[in-house]
Amino acid sequence: MKVVQIAGFLGSGKTTTLIALSRQLSNEYKKRVAIIVNEIGDVPVDAKVVNEFGLKVRDIGGGCICCELLINLAITLEELSKGFNPDIVLIEPSGVSIPSSVKDGITTAKGTEIKAGPVVVIFDAERAEEQLSDEGIGTFVMRQLSGADIVAINKVDAVDEAHIKVYEERLKAVNPGAKMIRISALKGDGLSDLIKMIVELLVAQ
DSSP states (O other): OEEEEEEETTTHHHHHHHHHHHHHHHHTOOEEEEEEEOOSSSHHHHHHHHHTTTOEEEEEEEOOOTTTTTTHHHHHHHHHHHTTOOOOEEEETTOOOOOHHHHHHHHHHSSSTOOOEEEEEEEEEEEEEHHHHHHHHHHHHHHHHHTOOOEEOOOOSSSSSHHHHHHHHHHHHHHHHSSEEEOOOOTTTTTHHHHHHHHHHHOOO
């Protein structure tokens, strides 16, 4: 059971990407997919959205998945492994989660069949400057990007080519080792290639 993080700052398009990836992995790759949605608010809106698509969802509410809920994450993974036995678990952490901390939570799950897979960080092309330069937001985003195996630049349909190229270079400077891809989760552009990247990394691990 491989656990893949779909991380990214608030509003970057994680849920839209998550749903699209889950459907393709299930329908085209014939994988059993489970989803863990983590939110800070009292009402798990994202979980409700995902449930509409008939996907297996386990919501961990009440806090950030990368800090006080690490034990809950491990328990949830163990329960999913026993009760549903998915091939892939997609985790959508909160927008202020740090991938390395979430990965620590994954590795505490008991069972040799539970493995931490690649980390995908969704980067919002429309809010690129704010995410990289804002004193507060930038700290979170930089740490998220540093922990990424794949950086997916989302909402590329909403900005021009020159804009994308500028920020691609800046993102490469933050994490030279990460794979880079352009996507539009809303329109579906680039998602098939993103899944191929994820599957290749899962096979290589």
